[in-house]
Amino acid sequence: xxxxxxxxxxxxLGISCGGSNVQFAVNPKDGSMVIIEINPRVSRxxxxxxxxxxxxxxxxxxxxxxxxxxxxxxxxxxxKTPASFEPSIxxxxxxxxxxxxEKFPGAxxxxxxxxxxxxxxMGIGRNFxxxxxxxxxxxxxxxxxxxxxxxxxxELSALMGKPNARRIFAIYTALARGWxxxxxxxLCGVDPxxxxxxxxxxxxxxxxxxxxxxxxxxxxxxKRLGFSNEQLAALTGASVLKIADLSRVQNRSAVFYxxxxxxxxxxxxxxxxxxxxxxxxxxxxxxxxxxxxxxVIVLGSGPNRIGQGIxxxxxxxxxxxxxxxxxxVSIMINSNPETVSTDYDTADRLYxxxxxxxxxxxxxxxxxxxxxxxxxxxxxxxxxxxxxxxADALGPRMVLGTPxxxxxxSEDRSRFARLLKRLDLAHPKWVLAKDKKEAVRLVDRASRxxxxxxxxxxxxxLGGRGMRIFYxxxxxxxxxxxxxxxxxxxxxxxxxxxxxxxxxIDVDVVGDGRNFSVCGVMEHIEEAGIHSGDSYCVWPPVxxxxxxxxxxxxxxxxxxxxxxxxxxxxxQFALHRGALHVLEANPRASRxxxxxxxxxxxxxxxxxxxxxxxxxxxxxxxxxxxxxESPPGFCAIKAPVFSWERFPGVDIILGPEMRSTGExxxxxxxxxxxxxxxxxxxxxxxxxxxxxxxxSLKHEDKSKFxxxxxxxxxxxxxxVATKNTARYFRDHGGIDVREVFKIDEGRPHVVDxxxxxxxxxxxxxxxxxxxxxEDGYAIRxxxxxxxxxxxxxxxxxxxxxxxxxxxxxxxAFIYALQDLSPLNPKV
Numbered sequence: 001x002x003x004x005x006x007x008x009x010x011x012x013l014g015i016s017c018g019g020s021n022v023q024f025a026v027n028p029k030d031g032s033m034v035i036i037e038i039n040p041r042v043s044r045x046x047x048x049x050x051x052x053x054x055x056x057x058x059x060x061x062x063x064x065x066x067x068x069x070x071x072x073x074x075x076x077x078x079x080k081t082p083a084s085f086e087p088s089i090x091x092x093x094x095x096x097x098x099x100x101x102e103k104f105p106g107a108x109x110x111x112x113x114x115x116x117x118x119x120x121x122m123g124i125g126r127n128f129x130x131x132x133x134x135x136x137x138x139x140x141x142x143x144x145x146x147x148x149x150x151x152x153x154x155e156l157s158a159l160m161g162k163p164n165a166r167r168i169f170a171i172y173t174a175l176a177r178g179w180x181x182x183x184x185x186x187l188c189g190v191d192p193x194x195x196x197x198x199x200x201x202x203x204x205x206x207x208x209x210x211x212x213x214x215x216x217x218x219x220x221x222x223k224r225l226g227f228s229n230e231q232l233a234a235l236t237g238a239s240v241l242k243i244a245d246l247s248r249v250q251n252r253s254a255v256f257y258x259x260x261x262x263x264x265x266x267x268x269x270x271x272x273x274x275x276x277x278x279x280x281x282x283x284x285x286x287x288x289x290x291x292x293x294x295x296v297i298v299l300g301s302g303p304n305r306i307g308q309g310i311x312x313x314x315x316x317x318x319x320x321x322x323x324x325x326x327x328x329v330s331i332m333i334n335s336n337p338e339t340v341s342t343d344y345d346t347a348d349r350l351y352x353x354x355x356x357x358x359x360x361x362x363x364x365x366x367x368x369x370x371x372x373x374x375x376x377x378x379x380x381x382x383x384x385x386x387x388x389x390x391a392d393a394l395g396p397r398m399v400l401g402t403p404x405x406x407x408x409x410s411e412d413r414s415r416f417a418r419l420l421k422r423l424d425l426a427h428p429k430w431v432l433a434k435d436k437k438e439a440v441r442l443v444d445r446a447s448r449x450x451x452x453x454x455x456x457x458x459x460x461x462l463g464g465r466g467m468r469i470f471y472x473x474x475x476x477x478x479x480x481x482x483x484x485x486x487x488x489x490x491x492x493x494x495x496x497x498x499x500x501x502x503x504x505i506d507v508d509v510v511g512d513g514r515n516f517s518v519c520g521v522m523e524h525i526e527e528a529g530i531h532s533g534d535s536y537c538v539w540p541p542v543x544x545x546x547x548x549x550x551x552x553x554x555x556x557x558x559x560x561x562x563x564x565x566x567x568x569x570x571x572q573f574a575l576h577r578g579a580l581h582v583l584e585a586n587p588r589a590s591r592x593x594x595x596x597x598x599x600x601x602x603x604x605x606x607x608x609x610x611x612x613x614x615x616x617x618x619x620x621x622x623x624x625x626x627x628x629e630s631p632p633g634f635c636a637i638k639a640p641v642f643s644w645e646r647f648p649g650v651d652i653i654l655g656p657e658m659r660s661t662g663e664x665x666x667x668x669x670x671x672x673x674x675x676x677x678x679x680x681x682x683x684x685x686x687x688x689x690x691x692x693x694x695x696s697l698k699h700e701d702k703s704k705f706x707x708x709x710x711x712x713x714x715x716x717x718x719x720v721a722t723k724n725t726a727r728y729f730r731d732h733g734g735i736d737v738r739e740v741f742k743i744d745e746g747r748p749h750v751v752d753x754x755x756x757x758x759x760x761x762x763x764x765x766x767x768x769x770x771x772x773x774e775d776g777y778a779i780r781x782x783x784x785x786x787x788x789x790x791x792x793x794x795x796x797x798x799x800x801x802x803x804x805x806x807x808x809x810x811x812a813f814i815y816a817l818q819d820l821s822p823l824n825p826k827v
Contacts, residue, residue, distance in 0.1 A: 054344055109164050118303075118304055124352050273351050300339065381586075428497040429496070507519075509560040511611065536638065542635070600632075635674045693762075697764070
C-alpha cells in the first residue's frame with residue numbers, strides 16, 4: 001500500500017526523475033495511513049537505504065538527472081541486473097540513533113519532531129534481534145546491546161511513557177522483570193511485534209542469570225539473538241575468554257553473507273559483507289587463494305558524535321586509497337551508514353560490523369591469509385582503544401603505525417610527564433587520583449601543589465568529555481563528591497593547572513619512525529580553556545611571531561621523534577606568558593587533518609598511511625616540497641558549527657568540553673576576509689545598520705576588553721554596558737557608554753534590550769558568582785533566541801572587529817583557489 005501510495009503521490013506532484021523521499025504515519029489501531037511529507041531530493045534516509053540494500057540511490061539519481069533511464073543503468077552490485085530491478089533483501093537492517101545529551105546539561109531529552117541525534121549506526125543480521133543488538137553495540141557509548149537498567153518501576157514507567165534515548169532499555173528492563181506485553185504497549189505504544197521480539201531476548205537473559213550453567217545449552221540461541229560474548233559473560237559471571245572458548249568448542253562461529261540487493265538470486269560482484277550466527281554456510285568472503293597481494297584492515301570511527309565526526313571518515317577513505325595505490329588489498333570495517341568509507345566501492349572489501357574487539361577479531365580471523373596488519377590511527381580514538389587487545393591477539397607487528405608501547409607513552413600521563421621532563425618541554429602541573437575518593441583527599445594538597453584555577457578531567461577522554469574548570473577548593477570538592485563510581489580504567493581523575501589567558505596551538509606531525517615533518521601549525525582564536533573543537537582555527541598563524549612558530553615546530557618534531565611516531569600525531573600547545581607548554585599529544589589522526597590537508601593542498605592522511613605501510617617519508621613528501629617551503633598567499637579558517645537551537649534551555653557558553661556538532665572552512669586573501677566569510681556562512685551576516693554592542697563582563701575581564709571597547713567606540717559603535725562595566729570603561733578609557741540595568745535592578749534591563757532588537761552583538765564572559773551567573777545565562781539565552789552572536793573572549797572580539805572592518809571596506813569577491821596558491825600567485 002505504501003509503495004503504491006508513494007508512486008501515486010510522486011505522479012500527482014510531477015516528480016518524474018531523481019531521488020525522492022516520502023514519510024508515512026500508520027495508525028496502529030486500524031492500519032490507516034497518512035503521508036507526513038514528501039521531499040523531492042535524496043535525504044538522510046536515502047543514505048541509510050543505500051547502505052542497507054547496496055542500491056546506490058544518489059548515484060543512480062544523478063544518472064537519471066542527466067537523461068539515462070533505469071533500464072539503461074547497470075546494478076553494480078550484481079553486474080548483471082539493471083537498476084529497474086527493485087532491491088530485495090533476505091536480511092534485516094536496524095538503524096540506531098546516536099545521542100549526546102550528556103554534552104548539553106539541562107536540555108529537554110524528550111524526542112519529538114525536531115531531530116536531536118548527532119549521528120547513527122546500522123546493524124545487519126538475519127533476524128531483527130541480531131540486527132538490533134549489533135546496531136546498539138555499535139553506538140560506542142558503553143552499550144553492549146540490550147541490557148537491563150538500574151531503575152525503579154516508577155522511573156521505568158516514566159521512561160516508557162515519553163519518547164527518549166533510553167526508552168528501548170526501559171522496555172527491555174520492564175519485560176525482563178515480568179511486565180506483560182499489554183502493559184508495556186499501553187505505556188509506550190510500540191508495536192507488539194517489536195515488544196515480543198525484545199521479550200525473547202529478555203527471557204533468555206533472565207534464564208541465564210538464574211542458571212548460568214545453562215549457557216552450555218543456550219549458547220546457540222543466545223548468539224542467534226545477537227548476544228555478544230561480553231553480554232553473555234556479564235549475564236553468567238564467566239569471563240569473556242571462557243565464553244569465546246565455549247563458542248569454539250561448540251563450533252558457534254559466525255558466517256559472513258554478502259549484501260547483494262537481490263536476496264541471493266544473482267551473485268554479488270562487490271565484496272560487501274555482514275556477519276551472522278544464524279544457520280547457514282554464508283556466501284563470503286570469496287577465497288583469495290592465488291592472490292599474492294598483502295591485505296590491510298582499516299578500522300573506521302563508528303557513528304558520528306561530538307568529538308569524533310565525519311573528519312575521520314575523510315582520513316579513513318584516504319588511507320584506503322593509499323593502500324590501493326601501494327598495490328595492497330584494502331579492507332574497511334565500519335558501522336556508520338552516513339560515511340563514504342561504507343560505500344561498497346570505496347575499499348576492496350567492506351565489513352559492515354561494530355567496532356568492538358570481538359567483531360573486529362572475527363573479521364581479522366576471516367581475512368588472516370596474507371594479512372599484513374591493521375591500521376588503527378585513522379578512525380579516531382575508537383580504534384586506538386583496541387590497540388592492546390589487537391596486539392595481544394594478532395601480535396604487536398600487526399598493529400601498523402605507532403607501536404602500542406609508544407601509544408601508551410602518550411596516553412599514560414605519568415609516562416608522558418616523565419618524557420616531557422627528559423626532553424625539557426614545559427607542561428602544566430598536575431596530580432593524578434586513582435578514583436574519586438582519592439581525588440577528594442588530594443584536593444587540599446593539590447591546591448597547594450597546583451594553583452587554582454584547576455582543570456579536572458577523567459582519563460582517556462574523547463571530545464573533552466567530563467572536563468570542568470574550578471576556581472576554588474569548595475566547588476571542586478562538591479564536584480568530585482557528586483561523581484558516579486566508575487570501576488573501568490577511565491576511573492582515574494586528572495587535576496591539571498589551568499593556564500588562563502593562554503593561546504592554544506594545534507600541530508599535526510607525520511612520521512615514518514625515523515623522519516618527521518610538520519603538517520601545519522594552526523592557531524586558535526579562542527583562548528585555552530575552550531575545547532579545540534569549539535574554537536576557530538587559523539592557518540597560517542596570524543599572531544605568532546616567526547620565532548614562536550619555529551619553537552612550536554621544533555618542540556613538535558622532538559616529541560614526535562621520541563614517541564617514535566609512524567603515521568600521524570596531533571599535539572596541542574599553550575603559549576602562556578611567552579612560554580610554550582605541551583598540553584597533550586595523540587598518536588593518531590585528528591579533526592584538524594582534513595583542514596590542514598585542504599588548506600595546503602597536501603594529502604597528509606594518504607602520506608601518513610603509506611608511511612605506516614613502510615614507505616620512507618622523504619620520498620612521500622618530495623612532490624610537495626615547494627608547497628611546504630613557500631608561504632601561502634591566503635588565510636584559511638576552520639569554524640565550529642553548533643546546534644543550540646535543537647537544545648533549548650542549554651547555556652551556550654563554551655568550555656573545555658566540546659559541544660560543536662560540525663565545522664566549516666573558509667579561504668580569504670587575509671585573515672579579516674576569511675573570518676568575515678565564516679561569519680556570513682554561520683550567521684547569515686555580520687552586524688550592520690545600527691551597530692550596538694552590549695558588554696557584560698566579570699570583574700577580572702574588564703581590563704582585557706578595554707582597548708577593544710575603545711576601538712569599537714572610535715569606529716562608531718554604540719557601547720552599552722551594565723553599571724560596573726560602564727563605570728570601568730568610562731574611568732579607565734574615557735569611553736562614552738550607555739548604561740543598562742541588570743535583571744534585578746529595573747526595566748528595561750539587559751535581556752529587554754536584546755529582546756527589543758536594540759543589540760547587534762553581545763560580549764559576555766561567564767561569572768563564577770551565582771547571581772551574575774544567572775544574569776549571564778539569561779543574556780546568552782536571549783541572544784540565541786534572536787540570532788545574535790555572543791563573543792566570550794578578547795581574541796574572538798578582535799577577530800570580529802577585523803571582520804567588521806573588512807566587511808565595510810573590502811568586500812570579498814570570487815576567485816579560484818589556484819589563484820591563491822604559492823606556486824601560482826595571481827592575487
